[in-house]
Amino acid sequence: MSELLYTPKNAYDVFSEEELKAAYDYCEGYKKFLDNGKTERACVAYSIEIAKAKGFVEFVDGKKYAPGDKVYVNQKNKAVIFAVIGKESPEKGFNITAAHIDSPRLDIRPNPLYEDGNMAYFKTHYYGGIRKYQWTAIPLSLIGVICKKDGTTVNINIGEDENDPIFYITDLLPHLAKDAKPIHGEDLNIIIGSAYDKENKEDKIKTAVMKLLNKKYGISESDFQTAELTIVPAAKAKDVGFDRSLIGSYGHDDRVCSYPALSSLLSLENPEKTCVAVLVDKEEIGSAGITGMRSAFITDFLLALCDGYNSRVAFKNSAAVSADVSAAFDPTFASVYEKRNAAHINCGPAICKYTGHGGKAGASDACPEFIAKLAGIFDANEVMYQFCELGRIDAGGGGTVAQYIADRNIEVVDIGVAMLSMHAPYELASKTDIYMMHKLCKAFYENY
Ligand SMILES: [Zn+2]
Numbered sequence: 001m002s003e004l005l006y007t008p009k010n011a012y013d014v015f016s017e018e019e020l021k022a023a024y025d026y027c028e029g030y031k032k033f034l035d036n037g038k039t040e041r042a043c044v045a046y047s048i049e050i051a052k053a054k055g056f057v058e059f060v061d062g063k064k065y066a067p068g069d070k071v072y073v074n075q076k077n078k079a080v081i082f083a084v085i086g087k088e089s090p091e092k093g094f095n096i097t098a099a100h101i102d103s104p105r106l107d108i109r110p111n112p113l114y115e116d117g118n119m120a121y122f123k124t125h126y127y128g129g130i131r132k133y134q135w136t137a138i139p140l141s142l143i144g145v146i147c148k149k150d151g152t153t154v155n156i157n158i159g160e161d162e163n164d165p166i167f168y169i170t171d172l173l174p175h176l177a178k179d180a181k182p183i184h185g186e187d188l189n190i191i192i193g194s195a196y197d198k199e200n201k202e203d204k205i206k207t208a209v210m211k212l213l214n215k216k217y218g219i220s221e222s223d224f225q226t227a228e229l230t231i232v233p234a235a236k237a238k239d240v241g242f243d244r245s246l247i248g249s250y251g252h253d254d255r256v257c258s259y260p261a262l263s264s265l266l267s268l269e270n271p272e273k274t275c276v277a278v279l280v281d282k283e284e285i286g287s288a289g290i291t292g293m294r295s296a297f298i299t300d301f302l303l304a305l306c307d308g309y310n311s312r313v314a315f316k317n318s319a320a321v322s323a324d325v326s327a328a329f330d331p332t333f334a335s336v337y338e339k340r341n342a343a344h345i346n347c348g349p350a351i352c353k354y355t356g357h358g359g360k361a362g363a364s365d366a367c368p369e370f371i372a373k374l375a376g377i378f379d380a381n382e383v384m385y386q387f388c389e390l391g392r393i394d395a396g397g398g399g400t401v402a403q404y405i406a407d408r409n410i411e412v413v414d415i416g417v418a419m420l421s422m423h424a425p426y427e428l429a430s431k432t433d434i435y436m437m438h439k440l441c442k443a444f445y446e447n448y
Pocket residue numbers: 100253254283324325
């Protein structure tokens with residue numbers, strides 16, 4: 001019998017010394033995942049690289065697969081599905097985790113280049129929910145692709161190497177900030193240069209920048225129109241605190257769930273049910289688009305696995321963990337949380353029965369039978385977890401991909417690492433929680 005009263009547990013009370021070491025060791029791999037996957041494209045490439053090393057091969061629609069086979073689907077280089085074929089028939093259902101690999105950032109516009117005040121700039125358009133002031137006065141990297149009309153693609157990655165230059169957005173000096181207005185979207189202009197050749201006539205700095213880019217990448221100004229270039233923070237993932245118990249990084253949301261969803265799948269050998277990890281793009285802007293959770297590529301893949309079996313039965317019997325982050329209680333901003341229903345750092349992954357805003361609008365409210373069964377599995381496998389809501393009622397809210405999984409008649413609940421400073425250029429998560437998310441996904445794949 002369980003204890004009469006519920007008391008949340010802290011990993012530092014529960015973990016053995018060996019388990020703590022395992023958690024800290026596990027996070028070394030996660031930090032590499034963060035640094036190598038700052039954009040969804042980079043994350044897809046890195047995920048496929050580590051999966052291939054574990055024997056995963058590209059999925060071929062129409063081919064017959066046997067239990068234990070490991071496959072992946074690369075969706076436009078911006079989303080990816082990994083699966084390990086189970087011993088059971090597809091009609092028993094799939095065990096699916098879904099996380100997202102896009103993060104808030106600044107995208108370069110189609111006609112980005114201009115000069116003003118003796119400097120050259122790129123215009124940006126922010127992607128996802130950001131607090132705009134946070135993106136000023138910090139080192140920034142430029143990552144992405146320029147797809148040229150001749151069919152070739154130029155890969156750009158500047159700012160990530162220790163010897164690279166970085167990019168920068170200015171902020172107002174405090175001395176002149178007496179009547180300062182908040183930073184707006186149109187203020188997020190990236191400084192990209194200030195030098196020029198004496199022989200340049202008009203647009204001297206702009207011309208100098210294009211000459212450099214033409215020499216290095218063979219591009220001209222109109223090539224920006226068919227590019228996908230992104231500005232992300234240049235900082236690398238680092239341990240935080242005297243005890244190194246936390247990790248600071250760009251893009252924890254939602255790599256902090258993507259990595260555990262993937263690493264646990266990679267550790268599976270001959271699971272009972274077919275296990276699937278879906279890493280999608282576009283969650284931060286509503287999951288639309290061909291690489292987002294609403295795209296048919298996910299349904300199509302599951303249908304392909306059902307080949308010869310009843311797919312309606314397969315979907316009905318499937319279960320999913322919508323693996324996305326939650327907000328951890330932050331004592332500095334305590335007023336936006338309801339302490340009894342807030343997630344806390346080091347208390348394990350946060351199970352959100354529902355998300356949404358203003359009376360649960362937009363939530364996929366999970367069935368209690370389902371979450372009870374999951375919680376039972378987690379208890380039996382020594383997985384720590386906590387039940388929570390995002391924050392105080394009417395303080396705001398948010399959504400995840402859960403509703404788009406439920407649309408497919410697949411049972412689903414949101415579970416993810418609770419973090420601090422969500423959507424900031426540098427976010428914070430705890431090592432024990434990240435490790436426990438790996439354990440949770442593994443317990444779900446193997447036992448649901
Ligand atoms: Zn997220």
